[in-house]
Amino acid sequence: MAPSIHPLIDNGITPGSSTFSGGKLHCHCTSDQVEITLNSNVAHNHACGCSKCWKPPGSLFSIVGVVPRDAVSVTANASKLSIVDKEATIQRNACKVCGVHLFGRIERDHPFRGLDFVHVELSDEKGWQEPQFAGFVSSIIEQGSHPKEMDEVRAKFKAVGLQTYDVLSPVLMDLISTFTAQKSGIRFANL
Ligand SMILES: N[C@@H](CCC(=O)N[C@@H](CS)C(=O)NCC(=O)O)C(=O)O
Ligand SMILES: [Zn+2]
Numbered sequence: 001m002a003p004s005i006h007p008l009i010d011n012g013i014t015p016g017s018s019t020f021s022g023g024k025l026h027c028h029c030t031s032d033q034v035e036i037t038l039n040s041n042v043a044h045n046h047a048c049g050c051s052k053c054w055k056p057p058g059s060l061f062s063i064v065g066v067v068p069r070d071a072v073s074v075t076a077n078a079s080k081l082s083i084v085d086k087e088a089t090i091q092r093n094a095c096k097v098c099g100v101h102l103f104g105r106i107e108r109d110h111p112f113r114g115l116d117f118v119h120v121e122l123s124d125e126k127g128w129q130e131p132q133f134a135g136f137v138s139s140i141i142e143q144g145s146h147p148k149e150m151d152e153v154r155a156k157f158k159a160v161g162l163q164t165y166d167v168l169s170p171v172l173m174d175l176i177s178t179f180t181a182q183k184s185g186i187r188f189a190n191l
């Protein structure tokens with residue numbers, strides 16, 4: 001059987017709701033679950049093939065979106081959380097027991113600081129923004145996917161209407177470069 005891209009992609013994409021305003025995420029523990037309450041829908045939701053983002057077992061990709069950090073609170077079992085890699089740009093807070101990543105936060109000066117990274121599949125609610133694109137696609141080779149399988153993987157995203165990129169989408173790459181330009185002193189009129 002062909003490997004799963006991700007359960008939210010494999011059988012077609014279900015559109016989210018423009019009026020949906022958040023919900024709760026839970027880790028995979030069978031008791032004392034870590035609970036995160038999000039007071040916002042996600043934005044820029046996408047498939048990520050990088051090795052650092054949490055993926056459900058058997059899937060090649062993570063699905064990850066962002067929410068303002070002020071909209072994120074840990075509402076149960078915070079003591080089970082631990083940061084996976086304190087040196088990484090994104091500090092991914094994972095459940096120490098089941099390994100699921102509940103939220104990723106950026107503390108250093110960065111274009112995405114102020115936004116937390118979350119996986120909406122950890123929620124039972126419906127209405128979360130559907131995936132918009134696939135990023136870091138070539139990175140799955142670094143985790144063992146065969147280079148010759150890449151055409152098939154990219155075709156699967158195309159078949160459900162998603163563009164594939166090997167870093168991020170043009171909108172997000174432009175945001176990063178705008179931030180970098182401004183840090184170097186360049187000023188843009190009418191942004
Ligand atoms: N090819 C690398 C790419 C890692 C990477 O750059 N991931 C992106 C997308 S999540 C990132 O922004 N990482 C920042 C971080 O992990 O802190 C891998 O697969 O490990
Ligand atoms: Zn857990």
Ligand SMILES: [Zn+2]
Pocket residue numbers: 048049050051052053062136
């Ligand atoms: Zn990633």
